[in-house]
Amino acid sequence: MTTFTAADGTALACGRIGAGRPLVCVPGGPMQAAVYLGELGGLPAHRELVLLDLRGTGASARPADAASYRYDRQVDDVDALRAHLGLEGLDLLAHSAGASLALGYAARHPRRVERLVLVAPSPLAVGVAVPDAARRDVAGLRRDEPWYPAAAAALRRIQRGGAEQGDWAAIAPFTYGRWDAAARAHAAAGDAQKNAEAAAAYYAPGAPDPAATRDALRALDAPVLLLAGEYDVALPPAVAAEVAALLPRAELVVQPGAGHFPWLDDPARFVRTVTGFIG
Numbered sequence: 001m002t003t004f005t006a007a008d009g010t011a012l013a014c015g016r017i018g019a020g021r022p023l024v025c026v027p028g029g030p031m032q033a034a035v036y037l038g039e040l041g042g043l044p045a046h047r048e049l050v051l052l053d054l055r056g057t058g059a060s061a062r063p064a065d066a067a068s069y070r071y072d073r074q075v076d077d078v079d080a081l082r083a084h085l086g087l088e089g090l091d092l093l094a095h096s097a098g099a100s101l102a103l104g105y106a107a108r109h110p111r112r113v114e115r116l117v118l119v120a121p122s123p124l125a126v127g128v129a130v131p132d133a134a135r136r137d138v139a140g141l142r143r144d145e146p147w148y149p150a151a152a153a154a155l156r157r158i159q160r161g162g163a164e165q166g167d168w169a170a171i172a173p174f175t176y177g178r179w180d181a182a183a184r185a186h187a188a189a190g191d192a193q194k195n196a197e198a199a200a201a202y203y204a205p206g207a208p209d210p211a212a213t214r215d216a217l218r219a220l221d222a223p224v225l226l227l228a229g230e231y232d233v234a235l236p237p238a239v240a241a242e243v244a245a246l247l248p249r250a251e252l253v254v255q256p257g258a259g260h261f262p263w264l265d266d267p268a269r270f271v272r273t274v275t276g277f278i279g
Contacts, residue, residue: 018044028096
């Protein structure tokens, strides 16, 4: 674990695994400790992973100002990490809600980004909506699985605004390519790894307007890999294509049989895809 100091004095931490040129990894959640990323399917065999614990999560300290949990306010934390690593530019990998922070960094510092990997990214920062029908279509691909009837019923209640206790847990199988013991353990650990106060502030009002973010990203000359999962109800492949179209040099790859955590569903395929892109 390495520690460094943010511009506002908050002590931040990151885990470092493997050897070679650093690949800075920004977790999602939002505001979940980076431990859930594990070793990203085996990427440390190819690159050094720098797994950032966002402020107030994992081994990073809570800031004095809770408003600094907002994702655009954490852009400076990523740049502080870049400076700490002694790098002029970054190879960045961001998962889920962490993509909002990574895209915010790319919008503000386009010349600092050398390659960007977005794994099942949240589309909120660029204002792309996920239609309920698109989620249902992807969910329907799992109709032959034994847990599907209960999960589909819970998804319908959530989409209608009438969620019952336990419904969010009931749809967890839709975010994994296989709902096996490893997936259940990964899902069960998630809540304890999150900072609820920080998560509530991550997308608080005042963050950049999506249209302004899209405009700024038109200046991004770095290659971008957008890796989506075939079964991911959080980011259906059709919506992932809309996000990729907003980035000048983006390549979309849909991993077959994968959900929201593709490095768990098929580690070897995930590693081949990512290393083929970042070298």
